[in-house]
Structures are given as structure tokens and as C-alpha cells.
Amino acid sequence: MNRSSFLKIIFLFSCVVVLLATFSGESRAWDNGLALTPPMGWNSWNKFGCNVSEDMIKSMADAMVSSGMKDAGYQYVVIDDCWQVSRDENGFILADEKRFPSGIKALAGYVHSKGLKFGIYSDAGKKTCAGRPGSQGHEFQDAIQYARWGVDYLKYDWCNTDTRNAQEAYSTMRDALAATGRPIVFSMCEWGTAKPWQWAQSIGNLWRTTGDINDHWEGKKKWPDGGCCSLGMLDIVDMQVGLEGAAGPGHWNDPDMLEVGNGGMTNLEYRSHFSLWTMLAAPLIAGNDLRSMTPETKAILTNKEVIAINQDALGSQGRRVRKDGDKEIWVKQLKDGSRAVILFNRGAAETEISVNWTDLGYPEHLSASVRDLWAAKDLGKFSGKYSAKVASHETVVLRVTP
Ligand code: GLA
Secondary structure, three states, X not given: OOHHHHHHHHHHHHHHHXXXXXXXXXXXXXXXXXXXXXXXXXXXXHHHOOOOOHHHHHHHHHHHHHOOHXXXXXXXXXXXXXXXXXXXXXXXEEXXXXXXXXXXXXXXXXXXXXXXXEEEEEEOOOEOOOOOEOOOOOHHHHHHHXXXXXXXXXXXXXXXXXXXXXXXXXXXXXXXXXXXXXXXEEEEOOOOXXXXXXXXXXXXXXXXXXXOEOOOOOOOEOOOOOOOOEEOHHHHHHOOOOOHHHOEOOEEEEOOOOOXXXXXXXXXXXXXXXXXXXXXXOXXXXXXXXXXXXXXXXXXXXXXXXXXXXXXXXXXXXXXXXXXXXXXXXXXXXXXXXXXXXXXXXXXXXXXXXXXXXXXXXXXXXXXXXXXXXXXEEEEXXXXXXXXXXXXXXXXXXXXXX
């Protein structure tokens, strides 16, 4: 073969490779190598709102370690809205000097010194939801500043975006983060408005699927300004049904942060909240004051067997396979072939709930071991089905292993 034929073959081969790469799979997941299991951490918003400061964040990082949260897998300490006040004459974002006198870089350093990772918040509009400067028009400048500070996680909100297109706005910040060369988890907070589960896999590591959670069991609540509405925990759960296919390693549906320990639900209800988030392969971002947790709150947030369901490497989001009035069964497939199962009673009275092995995709005659994860108890081997009494608002979490 002469040199020119050889070059032609090489050229044609390269064209085929490029074409295959372009047309194989219509929405390739954005792969920054992060969040291969749902991110776990803590965020200031649910408990503290705008009342954030360097001292509070430092003490929260301390508490994340001393409480056992870090050992249980929680990693990211994220400051939500209100850390920023203005921009300097060159357009760089400035933190509130009164609340963060040592600056954000020093704070990130402190969090890192605890073996944790550091997160921050901005918004795709001109202003954040609390009226602080947003990133619109400053995306690359903000991203480079975050990288210089040592930021590991960005929550990016959707207030004051007017007619902006969500895919364009979030892609711009994704590109800005990627251009820094620093690995930064990208948490999209677009509230599900433009159905991000249909397109965000190629843009972010997680995306909110709904409006904001409110610390109560069920029902919408008007905002203090009369606008509609924040959502009860169960309202959010119902809105996750059907979104399962979008979730997987590196890209997760986000039904909003946890309210466990904030006081608006009973401990049993918080256990259900945590169990359902676990099952949904949701990011586990605690939103309570870690410095003053009750033993009950700590026991919920740090239950390693329940967390292992959430963090399972297969990355499959659980599905509701049965709904019979107030009785529900949810199933999550796990990497070792076993199933996590939730028996959930939404009703006001105790009831019996039975799960059939066929609901789990197993043959009816199969004999399988059943473990109750909240009770930390092996219940034995069962054929065909398992039944349990479930108290009002209780969730029984099982691991069923053939
Ligand atoms: C929006 C978000 C919340 C929180 C606030 C901050 O409402 O959905 O999670 O970040 O803004 O202002």
C-alpha cells in the first residue's frame, strides 16, 4: 500500500470513529467522575436560612465529625444562599465580610482540614432567591473564583432568571466549572420546572425535581409572602414516581434536602422521610443543626445499613410497585441481586402489609432471607411473601436476599 492510500484509510477510519461517537446514545451523561453514589452532606438552608456565618459553618464541620456523621458517609458541608454581598470593581464575587471575616478560602481550608469537602451556592439569574448577586453573565469568573477558593460542590439556583432557557443556563455553568479543571459536583436547583430529568444527565450531577420541601408530613403550604407553595414530605415523594429511569451513577434526581431533626414531624415520620429518600437514591443532604442532635435524630441520620441501600453501587432508584390506599410497597434493586423493600403505611391506624416475591421480580416459590434494617434483625427465610404489622406513618425497611 502506498503512503497516500494509507493516509486515506486512516482518514476514513477517523471519520467513522467521530460519527459513531456523535450518534451513539442521544444523551451521554456528563462524566466529571463525581457523585458515583448519591452525594451525602449538610446544607445550611433548611435550618438557618440567611443566618450563615464562618463560625457557624466551622462548628458544623466540627459536629459532622464528632457526631459520627462523617463516619456514616456524610462529606459535603454546603453554605446555601446569603454568603455573598456584592462584586468588586472587576466583577469578582465578594463574601459578606462581617459574617465571613477570614474569607471563603480560609473557611474551605478549615472544612478540608476536617477531612470533609466544601460547597457553596449561587443562582443562574442576576440575583439569588434572597436577592444577593447571582452568576448570570459572570459564570466563568465565578467558577474560577470557586476553584481558587477550593470549592468542591456548587448548588445553582433558578430565581430571577426571567426568560432564560434552563438547558442553556445550566450548560454554561457546567462548562465554566469544567474549564477550571477542579472537580466540582454540580447540583442543579431548577425545581423541576423544565423537567430536568429529561435532559440534565449531560449537564449536572443532581437536579431538583420539585419546589422546596417544608418540614411537615403532607400538604402544600403558602410562602410567607402569600405565594404558592412549599411542599410536604409526601407531596414530594408522590412527584418522584415515574422519574426513576433518569437516575444513575453520576446523575441523580434530587427531591430536596432532608428535614430530619428540624422539629416539624415525629421521629417515626422522620424515619419514614429518611427511608424514602434512601430508597429514591436521593442525595442525603442533612438540613438540621448537627451540633445539638437528639439521640433519635442521630440514630436516623447515621443508620449505616439504611444508608448502604442509598449508596448501593448499582445506583438504581427505587420504585413504588404497589399502592393500595394508604399501604405502599417500594422496591430498590441492589448490586448483589438482593432487593431493598419498604413497607409504608400512610394511614392513621396500624395495618398489615404483605410483599410478594413476584413484586420484587423474583419467582414465587423462592426462599429468601429477610432482614429488618431499622430493627437490625434477621427475621429468617420466607417463601413467596413476607408480611409485617406497620404502625401509622411507619416505614419498615427490609433487605430481601435470595
Ligand atoms: C430556593 C431553593 C432553596 C434555597 C433557597 C435560598 O428556594 O430552592 O433550596 O436554596 O432558594 O434562597
